[in-house]
Amino acid sequence: MPYTTKQQQAILACLERKQGQPLSAADLAAELRQDGSPVGLATIYRQLERLESTGCIHKINTEQGSYFQYCTxxxxxxxxxxxxxxxxxxxxxxxxxxxxxxxxxxxxxxxxxxxxxxxxxxxxxxxxxxxxxxxxxx
Amino acid sequence: MPYTTKQQQAILACLERKQGQPLSAADLAAELRQDGSPVGLATIYRQLERLESTGCIHKINTEQGSYFQYCTxxxxxxxxxxxxxxxxxxxxxxxxxxxxxxxxxxxxxxxxxxxxxxxxxxxxxxxxxxxxxxxxxx
DNA sequence: TTGAGAAATGAGAATCATTTTCACATTATA
DNA sequence: TATAATGTGAAAATGATTCTCATTTCTCAA
Structure with missing residues (x-):
């Protein structure tokens, strides 16, 4: 059974805070590092994938890579x-x-x-x- | 002054032939190889960029990379x-x-x-x- | 025609976002 | 507590795209 980790919480909280503003995985990593709760990129990608599949966030593809946004x-x-x-x-x-x-x-x-x-x-x-x-x- | 090369012609001809069907750079390379006029990937990307900037073709971004289509x-x-x-x-x-x-x-x-x-x-x-x-x- | 210089080509290296691997940490539950 | 399941992150792998550079192809003026 999955459980909640502080990385998961930090990632979701960051996306919520930046609502309406598409963030790349790298953006998120930078944000989280600034907040004093750095999370590895691999984990960020894993969590973004999970959040997307549950419908919490959505993904946008551009030339320069993907961006993610929180869904209210x-x-x-x-x-x-x-x-x-x-x-x-x-x-x-x-x-x-x-x-x-x-x-x-x-x-x-x-x-x-x-x-x-x-x-x-x-x-x-x-x-x-x-x-x-x-x-x-x- | 730019001139026309056979690679350029082959690329454009292939895109015209496949009209309405988005092709990736790799698809194009495979097509051209089959046609007996192989073109290097670097050249394909260069030509696609040029064709796009002149409006002959357009580019579509997806998760798996870019696709290109001829504009009639x-x-x-x-x-x-x-x-x-x-x-x-x-x-x-x-x-x-x-x-x-x-x-x-x-x-x-x-x-x-x-x-x-x-x-x-x-x-x-x-x-x-x-x-x-x-x-x-x- | 010829040859200097401008463009184009392609093989391979470099880049960069994303994914995978794997040893280790954390949590759940028996 | 023991143990199985899951999560984590550093580092390696991947794959699309771009860059580098030696070589080739063209143009054009002499």
């Missing part, structure tokens, strides 16, 4: 999405009701159940778009 | 999306008009321009969902 509610993510800017690398988290009809359509017409907590759009934020345009006009 | 038209992707099944790993490509209002909303309200060719939803296809349910009920 069971139904969290129903209309939530992430935007990743290709310019500055930032990941922004927001809610949007426009996703609902799309998900329903995919479910009914294409028999595909979207994992709503892992939706990630790639593109450009306003700042980076402006920078690109300036660049192009030179 | 400049405006391709306006309503196209990719579904990646977490169960079987398949990537399905389809068109869907439900994306349009969402993109417009993100553009106007959140000042975020989505790169429409890189939209990827993660979830479960019908087959894998059925399998999961069978599993859970045991």
């Amino acid at each position: 509610h069971a139904e969290d993510g129903a209309g939530c999405l992430l935007l990743k800017c290709e310019g500055c690398g930032r990941i922004v988290h927001l809610d949007c009701s426009y996703l609902q009809p799309l998900y329903e359509h995919l479910e009914q017409e294409h028999h595909f159940t979207v994992d709503r907590r892992r939706t990630l759009f790639t593109g450009l934020c306003a700042d980076c778009r402006a920078r690109e345009e300036r660049h192009a006009s030179e | 038209h400049a405006e391709d992707g306006a309503g196209c999306l990719l579904l990646k099944c977490e169960g079987c790993g398949r990537i399905v490509h389809l068109d869907c008009s439900y994306l349009q209002p969402l993109y417009e909303h993100l553009e106007q309200e959140h000042h975020f321009t989505v790169d429409r060719r890189r939209t990827l939803f993660t979830g479960l296809c019908a087959d894998c969902r059925a399998r999961e349910e069978r599993h859970a009920s045991e």
Whole structure:
């Protein structure tokens, strides 16, 4: 029977504290070290995998590796999405009701159940778009 | 001044031939080897990067690495999306008009321009969902 | 044509996130 | 307490991607 270790608690607590902010395994390691409760990377990956499989957190894949986020509610993510800017690398988290009809359509017409907590759009934020345009006009 | 090499042509031709089917760099290498025109992996990555920056192809990030797809038209992707099944790993490509209002909303309200060719939803296809349910009920 | 210089190529080394291994520590339960 | 199960972390292994550099291929002006 599994039991709870202080590493597990520290990892989950850290993710909760940073809610809405995607963290990489390395980010987590750094955070935990700062908090005075360092945890080995192997353990961090193991725990992240476990937390993900139980639905406590969700994983987002990007070019530079994976990021993890705490899920507040069971139904969290129903209309939530992430935007990743290709310019500055930032990941922004927001809610949007426009996703609902799309998900329903995919479910009914294409028999595909979207994992709503892992939706990630790639593109450009306003700042980076402006920078690109300036660049192009030179 | 850049010139065209047979490796470049072979890579692009292969991507065109496999349209709608995302290929990894390794897939491409295997294809090209079979075609009798083997190309080094370093070159494949270099060319994929170039083709992506010119907009000829687009890149999709997954847990297992990146995949690349040929873009038919400049405006391709306006309503196209990719579904990646977490169960079987398949990537399905389809068109869907439900994306349009969402993109417009993100553009106007959140000042975020989505790169429409890189939209990827993660979830479960019908087959894998059925399998999961069978599993859970045991 | 020729040859200097610009680009491209590919084998292998380097990198970096992630996973695995394994000896050891911790906890549960008999 | 003894013992089996599980968790931990350092170090090694893995695998995708990138870098290095010697070599090849092209371009273009003389």
